[in-house]
Amino acid sequence: MITPTLTTAQYLALYRQMVEIRRTEEQLAKAHQAGLIPGACHTYVGQEAIATGVCAHLTHEDAVFSTHRGHGHALANGVTPREVMAELFGRVTGCSRGRGGSMHLFAPEVGMMGTSGIVGPCILQAAGAGYSARLLGNGTVGVAFFGDGASSNGAFHEGLNLAAIWDLPVIFVCENNLYATEVPFSYATRNTDMAERARTYGMNAYTVDGNDVLAVYAAAGEGIRRARAGEGPTFLDCKTYRTRAHSEGMPSLGTYRTQEELDAWKARDPITTYRTRLLTEEVAFEADFALIDTEVQALVDEGFDFAKSSAYPDPVTVAEHIFSDRQ
Amino acid sequence: MITPTLTTAQYLALYRQMVEIRRTEEQLAKAHQAGLIPGACHTYVGQEAIATGVCAHLTHEDAVFSTHRGHGHALANGVTPREVMAELFGRVTGCSRGRGGSMHLFAPEVGMMGTSGIVGPCILQAAGAGYSARLLGNGTVGVAFFGDGASSNGAFHEGLNLAAIWDLPVIFVCENNLYATEVPFSYATRNTDMAERARTYGMNAYTVDGNDVLAVYAAAGEGIRRARAGEGPTFLDCKTYRTRAHSEGMPSLGTYRTQEELDAWKARDPITTYRTRLLTEEVAFEADFALIDTEVQALVDEGFDFAKSSAYPDPVTVAEHIFSDRQ
């Protein structure tokens, strides 16, 4: 038996979510090559288990803050593939109305409070959502997704410390994919045990296999339970790997990664390993996956057509909403 | 026998330095009450053992960076009492030519690269001095003095990490006096073991009795030896206490300190305890101390008269040296 114990529907929902992210981004990668994406495109391919395992525990009242690699977080929070693709295509139907692109995905209606082109702020903002939760006593949590590269930044130090000393209901999810663009994590720090470092702030912390959706689901579940119970913040160091380039158009190996390393991680693909596992454990069967795969592909295809055929924003709206109407 | 083993002259030099700082600041406190100091005045009273024990190892080629409580660091680096007093009196003969006051003491000719009214930067700048030392291969070290309050700041995290990953010859001296103005260190962090935290950056670190000049001298000596030998940075967590107000004119207890706590620390005064110790160990005798006390008092009195009778800077010079002449 595999832990945690979920219903078959739940097991399959996790699979479906990962596949939705993967297919959407494969579509985005193609679209980028086809010139449909005017700006940058940072894919999440290889890291899907993390957003999926964490966000499965969240409601739309919880507040998620993410970084430049945020497609997966948006999708796992309930932003639809069509809204994400439309956004990257710069269309008014995008989740940010075409104002943001890959690095600025906003959908507060589902708790996606924004991704950021600047590394660091999401950590602090998630702490702020935790502060609101405590002040309002509404039982919500703040969640920050960020990379290993953010852990050297002052925002990491200041944000973790504030969450710790004020027992804020926050989950800090580090997606530790070993590199910040081309800078290895092992170069950026002498201490690659991030959970240990998080504990020095007096915070609950777990080291997690970021390619194992059930491991992420379990650790995040415990962290979120604690947070909602007023037991303060939790840090997750999720070890993972991005199998595509840092950004579409850049070399996927570059001067800093080896083919061996890439292949080794591809062999640990979070989707295929999970699928195999559910099969061997007889939790689900080929037919289940086949059905989901088809449904998701249809959803993504429909979303792509929708995005491609959506209108661009009207230039006359360019300066709207800088300020609230309220005076 | 007391360790480290020094010559009597060295033992007494440490005493002399501490007394020089103490007498100078007692004079400054009086001057502040007398209205001779137009701006702020943060005294170092109670913490003299730290600057004294660290700076005894430095040459004028080493680079010291300090914070808002920097009188002791300037004096221990060889800035004269007259220059410090003149600076706080706003006179052109001050070490910063009257431009800085208590929080902006500059004397690069003796390696005092500046104190700062902003908490944090000295940590980063000391790392930079270490970088220059490595690039130029000149065997110098960078030293940062800062308070416990700075340890929550992002500059602490970024600076310690950079020094660690690049093996920079830097000594980080935290003067942990338990409070940041009125905010207790135990409120600002869940982990008051700063040496442990420093070690998580992969850095050599010691917890030191900051009121014991010989303990500081020994720990700093080892750290500086390592730095000059290319063995990277060292962190010193020096436990101490400021026995006067955060800033002259503020209450010395305020809403946050108890009389008992203050008295307990006064009983551990770094100067009187060291004096007693040298006496009991028969390293030195009353006559030695009496002589030093008189000499230092004369130096401070002379400095006070000098400062008081010095001219103010000429307003026509107000905008000089914003840029270098070199174009």
Add this chain to the structure above:
Amino acid sequence: MTMRELTFTAAAREALAEEMARDPSIFVVGEGIGQRGGNFNTTTGLYDLYGPMRLRDTPIVERGFIGMCTGAAMTGTRPVVDFMFVDFILDAVGELINQVAKIQYMSSGRLKMPMVLRGSIGITGASATHHSGSYFPMFVNIPGFRVVVPTNAYDAKGLFKTALRGDDPVIFLEHKSLLNSKTLVPEEEYFVPFGRAAVVREGTSATVVAVGSMVRKTLEACETLAGEGIAIEVIDPRTLAPLDTPTILQSVHKTGRLLIVDETFQPCGIGAEIAAQVVAHGFDDLDAPIMRLNGVYTPTPYSPPLEAAVVPSTVQVTQAIRDLLAE
């Protein structure tokens, strides 16, 4: 209306107290704003009423707590950041410009940013270069901020109330030299709207726009000149963003002459913007060059005679007006 005399600080504090009583989602963060009541008595008495969740003492992490408040403002609470000296928030400019100012726009108005950032500005009392900045031009330059510079107790309360009712980020700047100045303040509730300048003295000979602490000095200068039959119109913009250009243009239409008096740096300062607006939209009204009188373009020196040489004096304002009339 029943009036009583209040200081600038007391009036602003009254606004905060009234709004905190009315709106439980308002909380204040800063160093020493809890039990101590603030370095400038901005929160005296409020901690006893509302406790630590709503009067939150912080570690020295300006970037951290501003980033945290950004997330809080996005999730249903109203942070008031009390930064003591504006110089300290320079460490948070990334959060302010890249996040706070942009969130409403990037979310197409689906997120609000009700954050008030308040603290002291200005050159006075030998506060030296790290405790005397104003730095408002950078916030006027960037879209997304309201920038408020009250010059008396009445405006301080009315503008602060407006700030706390709005949903936009407000930079509320309190000149140290004005904090204890008194004016009559009504018992009854009132608001001073943003973007409405005050004509604090009517005249026909020339228009002087005076910013912050320069209003008082300009009015003094006008007294002198009135004796010579010179009638100067003095305008206090009160908010620099939005800037009440119409009122200024109207006045210049009447007088034909304009001088802008501002303690802060001239290049790309608020005086430059006002001059540029008037030469563009009031060109035909101008009978003379538009003149600016600013503080000396230099870091703030400590020594009183140097400090005095930096800040425009009443005598200099008087002379500048004479020069303008001589054109």
Add this chain to the structure above:
Amino acid sequence: MTMRELTFTAAAREALAEEMARDPSIFVVGEGIGQRGGNFNTTTGLYDLYGPMRLRDTPIVERGFIGMCTGAAMTGTRPVVDFMFVDFILDAVGELINQVAKIQYMSSGRLKMPMVLRGSIGITGASATHHSGSYFPMFVNIPGFRVVVPTNAYDAKGLFKTALRGDDPVIFLEHKSLLNSKTLVPEEEYFVPFGRAAVVREGTSATVVAVGSMVRKTLEACETLAGEGIAIEVIDPRTLAPLDTPTILQSVHKTGRLLIVDETFQPCGIGAEIAAQVVAHGFDDLDAPIMRLNGVYTPTPYSPPLEAAVVPSTVQVTQAIRDLLAE
């Protein structure tokens, strides 16, 4: 002089390479500027020549490495900070304004601050709001910086050489839309001095001061207008601090009309300063209102049609000149 065509980037890189060969105290810090050669190929090939001490890849700590470089510049080395996108150094504004800009002044010229901060600016290629800022007005406003905005390969090399020979902090801003533009560059060594504007086109009908990427668009507009017998004088300031006001005044003396074209925000921008200088010192030369054409006052949107609506186009520049002439 033997000339060859070089891109802006290649010319600036040549300047860096020449100076690094000449001066072993120069080192470069930034993300990906080592083996990778820089996100914008600013350092291609130099790592192989000079290795990691002089081409130092950094973690994502903009504040940290700028603070570190501050200390380095105070201790005998010449840091070149390659910040990739100017948007990222907003996290270091505290270090820049409170330390870098003030050290020479506070030390009365006993310390130098030879630091070059270089990186990209500008709205282009759907880079969205976190990768498209310019933010130079804040550095022009503050005393202590040289602010350089080259618009072609020749100037880029000559100005970068000047920057690397001086002892002042230089903000060297490279517009993304110009990086691949080519001009003839001499083989022989040359320097372009700071504070010397270039009259890039002579004319008598009106003066246009164009900043950065607006120079090219303005010259295109002038071509159109030349056909109608309209002769516009175009000035490229090249450095915004120091600003070559005399050259601008001279031109306005001849033409009587002035338009400033600038992609960046209007309020308190460089156009405001230029207008204020001219209405103060060239009032009698003015035959018409001074006009400004700026980018739309809004965060940068991602979607191409919105982005296009934000940046002044050649058509808009042409129209603005017509409007000016119609006055």
